Amino acid sequence: MSDTLLTVENLEVQFRSGSSTTKAVNGVSFSLNRKENIGIVGESGSGKSVTATSLLRLIPNPPGKITGGRIVFEDKDLLRLSDKEMRKIRGNEISMIFQDPSTSLNPVYTIGNQIVESIKTHQHLNKKEAKEKAIHMLELVGIPEARKRFSMYPHEFSGGMRQRVMIAIALACNPKLLIADEPTTALDVTVQAQILNLMKDLQHSIDTSIVMITHDLGVIWETCDKMLVMYAGNVVESGTVQEIYDNPLHPYTWGLLDSQITESVSSEEELNAIPGSPPDLSLDITGCPFAARCPFAEEICLKKTPEMIEAAEGHFTACHFQTKEHRLDRKEGKVHDRSNIKS
Amino acid sequence: MTEAILKVRNLKKHFYLDSPIPFKKSDQSVKAVDGVSFDVFPGETLGVVGESGCGKSTMARLVNQLIAPTEGTVELNGENLVNMNKEKLRVFRKTIQMVFQDPFASLDPRKTVGELIAEPLVIHKIGNKTSRKERVKELLEVVGLRGSHSGRYPHEFSGGQRQRINIARALALNPDVIICDEPVSALDVSVQAQVINLLKKLQKDFNLTYIFISHDLNVVRYVCDRIAVMYLGKIVEMGTYKEIYEDSKHPYTRALLSSIPKESPNEIKERIILKGSVPSPINPPSGCHFHERCPFAMDVCKVKSPELMDVGNGHQSSCHLLELENNPLSDIPIKKKEEEMECH
Numbered sequence: 001m002s003d004t005l006l007t008v009e010n011l012e013v014q015f016r017s018g019s020s021t022t023k024a025v026n027g028v029s030f031s032l033n034r035k036e037n038i039g040i041v042g043e044s045g046s047g048k049s050v051t052a053t054s055l056l057r058l059i060p061n062p063p064g065k066i067t068g069g070r071i072v073f074e075d076k077d078l079l080r081l082s083d084k085e086m087r088k089i090r091g092n093e094i095s096m097i098f099q100d101p102s103t104s105l106n107p108v109y110t111i112g113n114q115i116v117e118s119i120k121t122h123q124h125l126n127k128k129e130a131k132e133k134a135i136h137m138l139e140l141v142g143i144p145e146a147r148k149r150f151s152m153y154p155h156e157f158s159g160g161m162r163q164r165v166m167i168a169i170a171l172a173c174n175p176k177l178l179i180a181d182e183p184t185t186a187l188d189v190t191v192q193a194q195i196l197n198l199m200k201d202l203q204h205s206i207d208t209s210i211v212m213i214t215h216d217l218g219v220i221w222e223t224c225d226k227m228l229v230m231y232a233g234n235v236v237e238s239g240t241v242q243e244i245y246d247n248p249l250h251p252y253t254w255g256l257l258d259s260q261i262t263e264s265v266s267s268e269e270e271l272n273a274i275p276g277s278p279p280d281l282s283l284d285i286t287g288c289p290f291a292a293r294c295p296f297a298e299e300i301c302l303k304k305t306p307e308m309i310e311a312a313e314g315h316f317t318a319c320h321f322q323t324k325e326h327r328l329d330r331k332e333g334k335v336h337d338r339s340n341i342k343s
Numbered sequence: 344m345t346e347a348i349l350k351v352r353n354l355k356k357h358f359y360l361d362s363p364i365p366f367k368k369s370d371q372s373v374k375a376v377d378g379v380s381f382d383v384f385p386g387e388t389l390g391v392v393g394e395s396g397c398g399k400s401t402m403a404r405l406v407n408q409l410i411a412p413t414e415g416t417v418e419l420n421g422e423n424l425v426n427m428n429k430e431k432l433r434v435f436r437k438t439i440q441m442v443f444q445d446p447f448a449s450l451d452p453r454k455t456v457g458e459l460i461a462e463p464l465v466i467h468k469i470g471n472k473t474s475r476k477e478r479v480k481e482l483l484e485v486v487g488l489r490g491s492h493s494g495r496y497p498h499e500f501s502g503g504q505r506q507r508i509n510i511a512r513a514l515a516l517n518p519d520v521i522i523c524d525e526p527v528s529a530l531d532v533s534v535q536a537q538v539i540n541l542l543k544k545l546q547k548d549f550n551l552t553y554i555f556i557s558h559d560l561n562v563v564r565y566v567c568d569r570i571a572v573m574y575l576g577k578i579v580e581m582g583t584y585k586e587i588y589e590d591s592k593h594p595y596t597r598a599l600l601s602s603i604p605k606e607s608p609n610e611i612k613e614r615i616i617l618k619g620s621v622p623s624p625i626n627p628p629s630g631c632h633f634h635e636r637c638p639f640a641m642d643v644c645k646v647k648s649p650e651l652m653d654v655g656n657g658h659q660s661s662c663h664l665l666e667l668e669n670n671p672l673s674d675i676p677i678k679k680k681e682e683e684m685e686c687h
């Protein structure tokens with residue numbers, strides 16, 4: 001068995017509405033080994049969720065369509081599987097949890113019922129066995145009095161509890177891959193800490209790889225081995241978490257890191273914001289998608305799209321000025337007065 | 344010492360739930376805000392933090408008199424706003440404005456940005472058409488947008504820009520106090536930083552006083568001078584940001600601080616992981632509302648509700664641990680430990 005669990009090559013996803021086409025994902029590539037966690041970070045609209053839902057082939061069509069690329073899971077080329085084959089993989093070998101646990105649970109069925117249904121769809125267990133397994137899963141995700149709560153409805157659970165239930169459902173079939181799309185964004189920090197802890201613990205016991213999608217670098221530092229930084233449908237930087245933290249290369253990644261409010265930022269100094277906002281993906285972008293907001297941008301950036309290159313070992317980035325031979329000086333690009341950015 | 348611009352005393356809001364029997368007042372109530380008192384001084388930023396549902400937004404709406412309190416007083420420049428007559432309240436209200444979390448929901452999509460910003464001026468019958476137009480242009484520029492954009496509609500702006508429009512609207516009447524209820528929570532970090540910079544700049548330029556509500560403890564530390572920590576409708580700890588972040592005396596505040604995500608992959612966090620989630624405000628736990636989740640709970644905590652106590656440096660905390668000779672919290676460092684390393 002090879003160590004690689006998932007390979008995504010040049011994934012492209014577009015949405016059509018009327019005469020306009022939104023290039024939501026524009027050539028995303030990465031690979032993930034067994035038991036490894038990869039984080040995808042980027043601002044809203046950068047294509048994180050579309051990338052995640054593409055992995056399960058759940059992009060609504062129309063208006064969406066996977067227009068290019070390959071997704072290889074173990075030895076299966078997912079984009080070539082029949083719908084029936086794909087259904088066998090979904091919720092069984094690959095499962096997903098979403099940001100808002102209240103919309104993914106059906107309010108008219110009990111929590112227990114929903115877990116049992118999901119277990120029975122994929123495992124050959126009778127009703128009683130499935131129920132025992134469901135209760136075991138609820139206990140595993142730290143729901144107190146699981147047997148009693150088995151027959152309760154979603155509205156009787158807090159947001160944090162509902163997310164635990166979603167994790168129980170997602171992990172009930174021991175998936176090889178768990179895709180978590182902002183699983184803690186809607187939760188309070190105290191509950192976020194509980195849920196991230198839980199995911200780390202469970203991962204050790206079930207050997208699942210995780211694709212963790214978040215806009216919060218803190219969540220990546222907590223949970224991931226590798227990471228992708230996405231901007232406007234493109235991956236602009238990828239590598240190990242440690243390497244990208246120690247030696248970030250792309251000016252967008254610098255902007256993201258600099259705009260974090262950390263303990264070392266004194267309230268006397270102004271925050272380093274990235275000026276402006278991301279481009280409209282329904283318009284054609286020529287050149288580097290970040291050029292309009294980049295403090296280092298030059299003529300070439302507006303004309304030519306930079307390729308992802310290996311700028312340091314195992315560390316890739318797409319910037320004309322970050323190559324093996326040439327490096328930017330991070331300090332030089334710092335724009336200090338960014339409070340009056342005109343639209 | 345300067346006089347407080349806002350004095351809030353024993354403020355309460357109990358929402359009565361629908362009774363199963365018509366015309367009979369239900370005895371079940373949500374004690375959304377349950378006796379909070381604090382002062383806000385001119386030019387400062389008071390931060391309010393706490394998990395969702397602890398009563399932050401309700402408190403904001405009480406201070407602004409958008410809803411009437413069940414009990415308590417709100418003094419603005421020495422005058423009690425509670426039960427003030429309508430005409431007088433209208434005048435006083437100009438002094439306190441609000442900025443809300445959702446920059447999408449809070450702007451009427453059918454109105455132009457110019458109309459939206461001029462609205463408070465029209466309501467308060469200030470100026471004429473020409474002077475309002477001038478004022479709108481000026482306000483747009485103050486918040487970092489183009490004066491020429493006043494004819495555009497909200498959907499033509501990004502989230503961060505829409506929040507700037509909300510801020511311009513709040514500034515229109517030259518308020519003294521702005522209550523910001525999660526003003527940057529819906530924005531991406533890079534844009535969040537732009538809006539925070541703007542709010543800080545405006546505070547300096549116009550000598551504004553802020554009440555800044557947020558669940559993001561990093562944002563609050565950066566923006567606020569003093570911080571009030573709320574739990575189930577009560578303030579459980581209050582003090583300068585330094586006191587709260589470096590010398591918190593309340594296990595709940597400690598737990599909140601310890602759950603802030605790591606700042607680097609190398610940080611080692613000693614977390615106080617709380618059990619469960621916030622209990623229902625309808626039947627809050629007896630004694631200290633926090634005792635069921637508190638890792639340090641003692642017998643007394645189950646029966647007796649602790650009072651806010653002065654612990655020095657203008658720092659108040661309500662916890663029975665403070666009555667002990669050896670407070671176990673003193674042995675737990677707040678500062679994180681980091682592996683020795685150079686990182687840039």
Ligand SMILES: Nc1ncnc2c1ncn2[C@@H]1O[C@H](COP(=O)(O)OP(=O)(O)O)[C@@H](O)[C@H]1O
Nearest residue numbers: 015024043044045046047048049050051063281
């Ligand atoms: N169902 C859809 N119809 C049309 N456009 C969509 C749809 N889903 C996503 N998009 C577009 O795809 C882009 C990327 O979205 P998404 O992956 O959700 O971003 P993220 O998760 O990074 O915030 C956005 O521009 C969004 O408008």
Ligand SMILES: Nc1ncnc2c1ncn2[C@@H]1O[C@H](COP(=O)(O)OP(=O)(O)O)[C@@H](O)[C@H]1O
Nearest residue numbers: 358373375394395396397398399400401402624
């Ligand atoms: N109009 C209302 N009727 C009944 N309960 C309410 C109402 N508004 C708020 N609440 C309740 O009051 C509590 C505090 O809510 P809120 O002030 O919105 O908290 P926060 O802003 O801290 O998240 C919650 O339990 C909420 O459900």
Ligand SMILES: [Mg+2]
Nearest residue numbers: 048049050181
């Ligand atoms: Mg998303």
Ligand SMILES: [Mg+2]
Nearest residue numbers: 399400401524
């Ligand atoms: Mg609120």
